[in-house]
Every structure is written in C-alpha cells, then in structure tokens.
Amino acid sequence: MSMIAAFYGGKSILITGATGFMGKVLMEKLFRTSPDLKVIYILVRPKAGQTLQQRVFQILNSKLFEKVKEVCPNVHEKIRAIYADLNQNDFGISKEDMQELLSCTNIIFHCAATVRFDDTLRHAVQLNVTATQQLLLMASQMPKLEAFIHISTAFSNCNLKHIDEVIYPCPVEPKKIIDSLEWLDDAIIDEITPKLIGDRPNTYTYTKALGEMVVQQESGNMNIAIIRPSIVGATWQEPFPGWVDNLNGPSGLIIAAGKGFLRAIKATPMAVADLIPVDTVVNLTLAVGWYTAVHRPKSTLVYHCTSGNLNPCNWGKMGFQVLATFEKIPLERAFRRPYADFTTNNFTTQYRNAVSHRAPAIIYDFYLRLTGRKPRMTKVMNRLLRTVSMMEYFINRSWEWSTYNTEMLMSELSPEDQRVFNFDVRQLNWLEYIENYVLGVKKYLLKEDMAGIPEAKQHLKRLRNIHYLFNTALFLIAWRLLIARSQMARNVWFFIVSFCYKFLSYFRASSTLKV
Numbered sequence: 001m002s003m004i005a006a007f008y009g010g011k012s013i014l015i016t017g018a019t020g021f022m023g024k025v026l027m028e029k030l031f032r033t034s035p036d037l038k039v040i041y042i043l044v045r046p047k048a049g050q051t052l053q054q055r056v057f058q059i060l061n062s063k064l065f066e067k068v069k070e071v072c073p074n075v076h077e078k079i080r081a082i083y084a085d086l087n088q089n090d091f092g093i094s095k096e097d098m099q100e101l102l103s104c105t106n107i108i109f110h111c112a113a114t115v116r117f118d119d120t121l122r123h124a125v126q127l128n129v130t131a132t133q134q135l136l137l138m139a140s141q142m143p144k145l146e147a148f149i150h151i152s153t154a155f156s157n158c159n160l161k162h163i164d165e166v167i168y169p170c171p172v173e174p175k176k177i178i179d180s181l182e183w184l185d186d187a188i189i190d191e192i193t194p195k196l197i198g199d200r201p202n203t204y205t206y207t208k209a210l211g212e213m214v215v216q217q218e219s220g221n222m223n224i225a226i227i228r229p230s231i232v233g234a235t236w237q238e239p240f241p242g243w244v245d246n247l248n249g250p251s252g253l254i255i256a257a258g259k260g261f262l263r264a265i266k267a268t269p270m271a272v273a274d275l276i277p278v279d280t281v282v283n284l285t286l287a288v289g290w291y292t293a294v295h296r297p298k299s300t301l302v303y304h305c306t307s308g309n310l311n312p313c314n315w316g317k318m319g320f321q322v323l324a325t326f327e328k329i330p331l332e333r334a335f336r337r338p339y340a341d342f343t344t345n346n347f348t349t350q351y352r353n354a355v356s357h358r359a360p361a362i363i364y365d366f367y368l369r370l371t372g373r374k375p376r377m378t379k380v381m382n383r384l385l386r387t388v389s390m391m392e393y394f395i396n397r398s399w400e401w402s403t404y405n406t407e408m409l410m411s412e413l414s415p416e417d418q419r420v421f422n423f424d425v426r427q428l429n430w431l432e433y434i435e436n437y438v439l440g441v442k443k444y445l446l447k448e449d450m451a452g453i454p455e456a457k458q459h460l461k462r463l464r465n466i467h468y469l470f471n472t473a474l475f476l477i478a479w480r481l482l483i484a485r486s487q488m489a490r491n492v493w494f495f496i497v498s499f500c501y502k503f504l505s506y507f508r509a510s511s512t513l514k515v
C-alpha cells in the first residue's frame with residue numbers, strides 16, 4: 001500500500017492554478033491514486049466566456065481524466081470550484097467560501113503564476129509575489145493546515161551557474177517592490193524594470209525569485225516546501241505518454257519546426273536541455289506534500305526537479321530526435337519541409353532569419369495577395385521570431401542544479417511509493433520520450449488524426465519537389481543574368497557546354513563500336 005496515496009485519503013486539498021498545465025496533471029494524479037480524498041478546492045476565474053462550472057466540466061471530460069472516471073466515478077462531487085482572481089485583493093473570494101477554505105483546508109499546492117516572459121513587472125509582481133504573500137496570509141489562518149507547497153522554477157536564479165537547494169536573497173526586498181509599484185506609474189516602472197531584474201532575462205524569473213523570498217519571510221510556523229522544476233514537458237508515463245495541452249516551453253517550437261516555419265535557431269547543440277516531464281514534477285510534488293506534513297522539517301526545504309545532473313540530454317540530440325520523429329510522423333499541411341540548423345553565431349542567425357524565415361514568408365504573402373487572399377505569413381513569422389528570441393537565453397547556456405533534497409526524499413520512500421510516485425529521472429529514455437512528446441503534440445495539441453499521415457507525407461514530397469524546382473529556376477535565372485554581364489562567366493559556360501558535347505559524342509561513338 002502506498003503511504004503517500006493513503007496520506008491524501010480523507011484530506012481537503014486547495015490547489016491554485018488547477019486549470020493550468022501542471023495543475024490539471026496534479027489533480028488527475030490525486031484523484032487516481034487517492035480516490036477517497038475528501039475534496040479538492042480549486043481557485044478558478046471565469047475565462048474566454050466560460051463560467052467556472054463550464055471550465056471544470058471541460059477539464060473533467062477531457063482525455064486526461066478518462067482513467068480517473070473509472071477509479072473515482074464521483075469525481076464531479078469531489079471537486080469544488082471557488083471563484084477567485086489572484087489579481088484582486090483577497091482574491092475576490094466570497095465570505096462563505098473563504099470561511100470554508102480557512103476552516104477545512106489540510107494541504108495547499110500553489111501552482112498559479114504568470115509564466116509569460118514578456119509580462120509587465122507590475123502584473124508579474126501581482127501574480128507571482130503579492131498573490132503568494134496573500135495566500136500565505138490565508139494559510140496562516142487555517143487551523144487544520146498540514147503543508148503548503150509552493151511551485152517555483154529552477155530558473156528563479158538563472159543568473160547563477162551553480163544553483164543549490166537554498167533560497168537566495170534578491171538585492172531589493174519584495175515588500176519594497178510591492179510598495180513602490182503601488183504609487184509608481186507604468187512608464188516609470190517600464191524604465192526601472194531592466195535595472196531591477198539585473199542579470200536575469202525577464203520579469204518571470206525575477207518575480208519567481210521574489211516569490212521564494214516572500215515564502216521564506218512569511219512562513220511563520222507553517223510546514224512549507226518549495227519545488228523548482230526546470231522546463232516542464234509532456235507526460236512521460238502517466239496517465240499516458242505524450243500528453244501536453246499548451247505551447248509553453250519546447251511545445252510551441254516543436255510545432256513551428258514540424259510545420260516548417262522554424263528551420264534555424266540560435267542554440268548551442270551541446271548545452272544541456274533540462275527538460276522534465278510534467279508527471280515527474282507532479283509525483284515529486286505529491287511526495288513533498290506528504291513528507292512536509294508528516295516529517296515537518298524544521299526549515300523550508302527546496303527541491304530541485306531537474307534532469308541535467310542525473311540524466312543529461314542536450315539541445316542538439318533533442319533537435320535531431322524531433323526531426324527524426326517528423327520523418328515518421330509528419331504534421332499536416334506543413335508550410336515547408338522540417339529542417340533544423342543550430343547555429344551559435346549572431347551573423348549566421350541574422351542571415352538564416354532573412355533567408356530561411358522572412359524571405360519565404362514574404363514570397364508566400366505575395367502569392368496570397370496574387371490569389372486575392374489576405375497576407376498573414378509575415379506577421380506569423382515575426383511573432384515566431386520574437387518568441388524564439390525570448391527562448392535564446394535558455395537554449396544557449398547550461399546550469400548545474402544540486403539535487404540533495406530530492407535524492408534524500410527518494411531514499412525516504414517505500415519501494416511501493418517509489419513506483420507509484422516515481423520521480424527518478426535516471427530511468428527516462430530520452431529518445432522514446434521525445435518521440436512520444438512529438439506524437440502528443442500532434443494528437444493532443446493540434447488534434448491531428450493519425451489517419452492523415454500518408455497524406456501529410458505526400459504533401460512533404462510535393463514541397464520537396466517545389467523546393468527543387470524553385471532552386472533550379474533561381475539558379476538558371478541567376479546564371480542567365482551573370483552570362484549576360486560577364487565575359488568570364490560566358491567563357492565558363494561555353495567550356496562546360498563544349499565539354500558536355502564532347503563527352504556525349506565520345507559516349508555515342510563508343511556505344512556504336514560495341515554494337
């Protein structure tokens with residue numbers, strides 16, 4: 001019997017960010033392994049015209065929850081969606097709901113965050129710092145609370161090369177930042193943002209670091225732990241391989257490569273691609289929840305959930321495997337044939353962006369205009385290149401994360417828990433994982449049918465022929481222009497033609513002799 005699964009039985013669990021990528025997998029695993037848990041409270045806001053109930057309904061009826069429905073048929077009754085907007089004071093939670101949360105909650109998993117790299121400092125602080133502070137305040141008023149698990153990121157200290165499982169101080173106190181954002185106007189905030197974030201690449205990593213400091217400062221006598229996952233990818237094993245439902249991290253770029261939009265990237269092939277499957281992160285999170293509540297460590301422990309030091313894979317190998325998978329399982333209606341050129345040189349990057357990305361987009365838009373349609377490819381390409389530029393920081397560096405606490409926790413688990421809540425990334429076979437990831441992107445993100453693979457292959461063949469035709473035409477035009485202008489080119493041309501003629505005559509004469 002799994003001790004961790006038994007621990008969550010009968011518990012009231014509060015999850016923020018339950019509608020997000022990680023939150024959904026966390027809920028799924030909790031219901032599947034501890035169907036006798038009492039209730040999961042989720043803090044949700046209405047979004048895209050959907051009410052809370054519609055959002056929950058959509059999640060519970062998705063493919064991800066198919067197994068849950070078999071194990072826990074009354075899952076609808078065990079999930080309680082509470083209206084909350086983490087941008088508001090007190091999250092806008094009603095008095096009755098707040099009362100229930102305060103008096104019943106046993107465990108909190110705080111996953112909600114803004115993960116955008118281009119968010120304004122004001123919004124990123126509100127969500128990743130102030131909301132964390134408010135949630136801690138709420139938690140401190142919960143008499144039955146056993147553990148508070150905060151999800152941070154392994155990149156909160158990406159300005160360091162070697163990162164230990166400790167909370168590093170930021171130069172400016174989070175409280176001072178929160179206070180000053182209240183009276184500074186947006187223009188001034190934009191101006192001081194680069195100075196505040198210093199050698200971090202964006203407001204996301206900076207505010208996640210501030211969030212950790214807040215956790216440390218406001219922990220009081222609560223049992224708190226911080227989890228720092230690296231780049232979270234599709235599921236490895238559970239509930240099935242390859243599940244993914246958003247474009248963050250590598251998923252968006254995998255699609256862009258598979259559709260032939262992205263053919264070159266500024267990336268260091270030997271840099272470590274520190275990906276971690278989302279189910280591995282969730283297993284560690286649940287194990288940490290159990291350990292923190294039962295063993296009550298004296299201080300706030302930080303757990304790194306990374307792969308690089310135990311089972312490294314690099315971007316070169318990953319890119320190669322992504323392309324190899326597209327050979328077997330191509331995406332439908334590709335713009336160009338998938339191809340990957342990794343370069344570390346700025347000049348080559350600019351050249352490749354102009355020739356491999358912008359020029360084909362302009363030509364395609366010209367074709368759309370000619371056929372009376374609205375041009376759109378240049379816009380899509382500019383957006384993609386902007387996204388890629390924001391990822392460059394992470395694909396041209398390697399980090400070392402120590403994993404003492406994570407390894408200690410693994411050794412504390414029973415063999416059964418090590419199996420049910422497996423977070424041992426040494427067992428991960430990268431080639432298999434990446435293949436399933438690409439397949440998952442095709443099936444669950446793009447919702448493409450496997451029956452369309454032969455047609456997709458045909459389409460790629462047509463694109464290859466168009467590519468050859470286009471290159472030959474381009475070569476002939478360039479050559480024609482050259483021989484019209486240069487005597488030297490004309491001489492070379494006559495030499496080649498006469499050489500071919502002589503060769504053919506000799507070939508014809510020798511074949512007549514044989515007969």
Ligand SMILES: CCCCCCCCCCCCCCCCCCCCCC(=O)SCCNC(=O)CCNC(=O)[C@H](O)C(C)(C)COP(=O)(O)OP(=O)(O)OC[C@H]1O[C@@H](n2cnc3c(N)ncnc32)[C@H](O)[C@@H]1OP(=O)(O)O
Pocket residue numbers: 115116117118153154155230231232247248249250251252253254256257262263264265318319320322323339340341342383384386387390391394395
């Ligand atoms: C040569 C070919 C290669 C081939 C081989 C390929 C092999 C694989 C190599 C892979 C290398 C992987 C490197 C990963 C490094 C990750 C490091 C993470 C480290 C930290 C991890 C964390 O701790 S935390 C999670 C990370 N946090 C994000 O990862 C959010 C990022 N994201 C944003 O910060 C916003 O998204 C941003 C971008 C501002 C746009 O902002 P924006 O306003 O322009 O765009 P929106 O987001 O509103 O989206 C507007 C339209 O872009 C679409 N789209 C959105 N994202 C997209 C995306 N990634 N790729 C494509 N398309 C995307 C979307 O679907 C919309 O499409 P549509 O308009 O048609 O609906």
Ligand SMILES: NC(=O)C1=CN([C@@H]2O[C@H](COP(=O)(O)OP(=O)(O)OC[C@H]3O[C@@H](n4cnc5c(N)ncnc54)[C@H](OP(=O)(O)O)[C@@H]3O)[C@@H](O)[C@H]2O)C=CC1
Pocket residue numbers: 016017018019020021022023043044045047084085086087110111112113114115127151152153154208228229230231232233246248249
């Ligand atoms: N994905 C990754 O690669 C990594 C993620 N992490 C961390 O893991 C955690 C989860 O990330 P992930 O699941 O990928 O992120 P998602 O962007 O998929 O999910 C974010 C969640 O936060 C919720 N949220 C955002 N703003 C608000 C708000 N104002 N009020 C209420 N809820 C809000 C979202 O709700 P809604 O659906 O309404 O928008 C969503 O449920 C984050 O803390 C992130 O920093 C760490 C390392 C890597």
